[in-house]
Amino acid sequence: MNISSIIFYAISALILGAGILAVTSVKIFRAAIWLLFSLVGIAALYFWMQVEFIAAIQIVVYVGGIVVLIIFSIFLTQNSGKEMAKPAKGKVIFSALAALFGTAFVHNLIVHYEGFATNSAKPFNPNVAEIGTQMLSTTSHGFILPFEVVSMLLLAAMVGCIVIAMRPNNEIKN
Amino acid sequence: MFLKDYISDVYNGVTSLLKGMRKTGYYFTHSKEIITEQYPDNRATLKLADRFKGEVVMPHDEQNEHTCTGCTACELACPNGTIKIITKFEMTPEGKKKKAIDSFIYRLEMCTLCNLCVAACPSDAIKMAPNFEHSVFDRSKLTKILNKPGSKIKEGVE
């Protein structure tokens, strides 16, 4: 067992431990913070795999964006500082079984799937320039179509936000 | 027009901010503008402003004469009873009785330094002095008699 695998197991333990705490915590703000640690751990795993760009995007989008939004919505809810009631026993058993089943299912898939061969024709290049070119290329492995579809979706969402936030003119006058 | 307003908004904002920075930058680079008095160190050379109000005093000239007639205008003007004037009657050389002050009692611990007594005085007998080192160990020392012992009213002041 070399240093690299020790680091891998340490990061994995952080992700899983923080994830379990996020689910089981009875204080909602603490749950959000544990979720944050879990997501930071996933970013650390990306750094360990030396795909720095994905790691940075993980932090920007999930940690800096989504968790901050979750925390904001917790701040704006009433009684959010109170401890929540413990869930019913049946629910706990059911969710634990569901999680176990999910783990077993994924594990089964990974064990029986043989497509993870490392000798792919193209060398793996996580360079930012490469990612950018790939993102906007129109050739067979390009991502221009999903990229544009996602940007249209985001634009529609933004316009929708503005429409909701805008006050009609006659309302301002009154 | 919208765009024109927008640009002039930005321009005015930036220029006014720069004006402020120019002023503070001037102060930063000019150390002779510093107005701090390092008080206990420069006690000998300390200069206070003329308008500084520290306590009420009664100026006397070389002949130990003041100009207070004992009219008690200051006592009446004082909002919190700081001043108490005890008067007496003196005989003038012509054999007339004349009102004069026996003692002008001033309680510094009650004074708010509001300057109303100085404004009320018809003969400019009292004024505000720039003294501020008033702390003493005994409260009774703050009750002062402003007219000096043996002083008398100046000739010609009615």
Add this chain to the structure above:
Amino acid sequence: MLSLESITKTTQDWLLAKFSPQIALTIECVIVILLAITLFAVLGLVLVLLERKVAARIQIRLGPNRVGPGGIFQTAADTLKLIMKEGLTPDTADKFLFNLAPFVVMMVAMLLLAPIAFAKNFQIWDINIGVLYISSISSLSVIGILMAGWASNNKYSLLGAMRSGAQIVSYELSAGFAVLTIVVLTGSLQISEIVASQENGWWLFKGHIPVVIAFVLYIIAVTAETNRAPFDLAEAESELTAGFHTEYSGMKFALFFLAEYINIFIVCTIGATLFLGGWMPLHIGHWEGFNHIMDFIPSSVWFMGKTFFLIFLIMWFRWTFPRLRVDQLLNLEWKYLLPISLFNLLLVTVIAIMGWHF
């Protein structure tokens, strides 16, 4: 010639000669950690003293002048006082998060130190996403503030934390756009390549007016991001006592205080790297003699000089301008800075594609 580059090289050679590569790497890591902590402590002392002195001079005062000659030991004495004070935890606070928050803020500040090039070939980690790493990690610092505000169980802290969150999330945009203008011109995110691209002139001079605008926008946005006056609504003394760190005392308060100054230092180093050429000396066209003299000044001195110039600029802002209201703050970002920086980025892209820059 003695330089930071040669010192690091000699140290590494010596370690590799004495130990196996893995142990040498571990020792190097320990040395780097110790150096980083020392740098933080020294920076905290120097910057706080500098701030107080600059504030005093701008307000026509003398500033601290009793502890040591000219008051240079004032901050050391303050630190001693803070260490000896009791670190109070309020009874109804969420104790775990309350005690964790200052360390989160501090850890974020430490992580930001990694990709900064302090001198020629003197850098902890020359990561290939350099500036993206900086902007992603700095978005974490808001978490520590939100945590502190929530865990204190105090209305002022909560309000301060929410203001700070709204402020950092919105000003990150224009700071990001200002950084992007230089990335567009350089064509790389890596700090060492950004510095190398400025060998024949700093971007501030090479990039025409759009880069100057981007520089101004960057300075404004990072002043807001580090929660400094005129954007210090998160800790507005007159309204919120001290905002998110109202309940903190002793060393935990000192960590927040230190992290604020470290963040200022970091954003100024990034500003110096992007716009003022990092450790590159000032070179003017074909004045060979002048350029040669400039080369004699060590690169670390150039870097620190530029950084401290930017820090002084931000301090100058703080002691000149009055604090903004919340609505003014958000108006400034969404109605002025963001549209201007979007348009500016477009302009810079056109310049970069046409090759109009020097």
